[in-house]
Each structure stands twice: as structure tokens, then as C-alpha cells.
Amino acid sequence: RKEVEQDPGPFNVPEGATVAFNCTYSNSASQSFFWYRQDCRKEPKLLMSVYSSGNEDGRFTAQLNRASQYISLLIRDSKLSDSATYLCVVNAWGNQFYFGTGTSLTVIP
Amino acid sequence: GAVVSQHPSWVICKSGTSVKIECRSLDFQATTMFWYRQFPKQSLMLMATSNEGSKATYEQGVEKDKFLINHASLTLSTLTVTSAHPEDSSFYICSASGGLGNQPQHFGDGTRLSIL
Numbered sequence: 452r453k454e455v456e457q458d459p460g461p462f463n464v465p466e467g468a469t470v471a472f473n474c475t476y477s478n479s480a481s482q483s484f485f486w487y488r489q490d491c492r493k494e495p496k497l498l499m500s501v502y503s504s505g506n507e508d509g510r511f512t513a514q515l516n517r518a519s520q521y522i523s524l525l526i527r528d529s530k531l532s533d534s535a536t537y538l539c540v541v542n543a544w545g546n547q548f549y550f551g552t553g554t555s556l557t558v559i560p
Numbered sequence: 561g562a563v564v565s566q567h568p569s570w571v572i573c574k575s576g577t578s579v580k581i582e583c584r585s586l587d588f589q590a591t592t593m594f595w596y597r598q599f600p601k602q603s604l605m606l607m608a609t610s611n612e613g614s615k616a617t618y619e620q621g622v623e624k625d626k627f628l629i630n631h632a633s634l635t636l637s638t639l640t641v642t643s644a645h646p647e648d649s650s651f652y653i654c655s656a657s658g659g660l661g662n663q664p665q666h667f668g669d670g671t672r673l674s675i676l
Contacts, residue, residue, distance in 0.1 A: 482662060483664075493669075497664050497665075546594075548594070548665060550604055552603045553603060
């Protein structure tokens with residue numbers, strides 16, 4: 452079983468839509484969780500860390516469900532510029548970071 | 561936010577050439593640096609993890625003699641692709657972390673390597 456699993460998509464949504472991605476992880480002792488976005492032919496950029504109580508940054512909301520071992524990312528009022536691949540990253544311990552394969556999002560005009 | 565600089569951003573070389581890629585953390589001390597490779601439309605693949613002052617830990621299937629990693633200081637790690645061949649052409653990305661698990665990785669801009 453993979454350490455981190457994501458639905459690769461693609462998700463094609465109209466501008467203004469709300470879209471949510473989930474990511475499951477296998478190690479219940481995982482400590483830290485992050486969402487990154489990666490644009491085509493570019494490096495991943497940190498979007499937000501995911502805190503136990505959930506956190507919001509503008510149109511983006513991240514949540515953690517330890518009982519079910521998943522994290523989620525919600526994007527409200529999608530913009531064309533949100534089109535990218537979204538990677539979830541889980542830190543199990545120390546320097547052990549596990550990446551999901553990424554979820555592709557295309558926002559359509 | 562934390563800044564990681566990677567250089568060069570694009571390299572085109574003849575087969576057999578060795579290529580060195582530098583990764584620098586500009587505004588924080590990177591206890592740990594990671595080197596990844598990514599082929600088109602594929603996921604990031606971790607090649608190796610390096611801690612400052614010690615030998616890198618390579619992932620299974622990555623040849624340590626082919627991909628030489630040096631992490632001599634808290635702000636600089638280098639990856640040297642020795643005697644590169646066309647199949648080594650890829651997007652190489654480094655990332656740096658302060659070493660604590662609750663700190664995210666910060667990625668360099670990546671190096672696009674093309675071997676002719």
C-alpha cells in the first residue's frame with residue numbers, strides 16, 4: 452500500500468466552482484501535512500500547511516481527519532489561475548516526507 | 561517565505577559530460593536537502609536525502625556513483641550527474657528543510673537537463 456494516495460483526476464471545473472481534493476495516508480503516526488501546487492514544467496510551491504484544527508487561507512481551506520487518515524483541500528470560487536497539479540505531502544517522522552502523485556485541476560472559462 | 565535557489569536552470573550537454581547542479585538555501589539553514597527527478601507528466605521521484613556533513617542516503621535504484629551528492633554546508637548541496645547520457649535527461653529539483661518534521665520542504669526552481 453502506498454504511503455500517500457491521491458486521486459490523479461483530472462478534475463475539470465468551470466470558473467467559480469468549488470472543488471475538493473482528498474488525500475489518504477497510511478501511517479497513523481504521521482506528524483505534519485502539507486499541500487503544494489505544481490504548475491507545468493515548474494517546481495512545487497508550498498500552498499499551505501495543514502493543521503489539526505483545519506485552516507483557511509483566502510479561497511483555500513485545508514482539513515485534517517486523523518481518525519480516517521486523510522487530508523483535504525477545498526478551493527472556492529475557482530479561478531483560471533488555479534489550474535495546476537496539487538500535491539499532498541505527509542511527513543511521517545524526521546526527514547521522511549511522502550508525496551502523493553498529484554491531482555490535476557483544470558479550471559475552464 | 562523561505563527561498564531556495566537552484567542553478568543552472570537549463571543545461572544542454574553532449575553525452576559523456578558531467579553536470580553539476582547547485583542548490584542553495586538563501587535565508588535559512590538547511591539541515592536536510594532532498595534531490596528529486598521528474599519525467600514529463602510523472603510524479604516527483606526522490607533520488608536521495610542529504611544531511612549536512614554526512615553522506616547522502618540514496619533511494620533504491622539510484623546509482624550513487626552516477627549521481628554524486630555533496631552537502632558540505634548548511635546552505636549548499638550539489639548534485640553531479642557523472643558521464644551523463646540521453647536517458648539522464650530530466651527535470652531535477654532540489655528542496656531544503658530546516659530538519660524538523662513540522663517544517664515544510666522548500667523547492668528550488670529546478671534544472672532542466674537535456675543530454676544530446
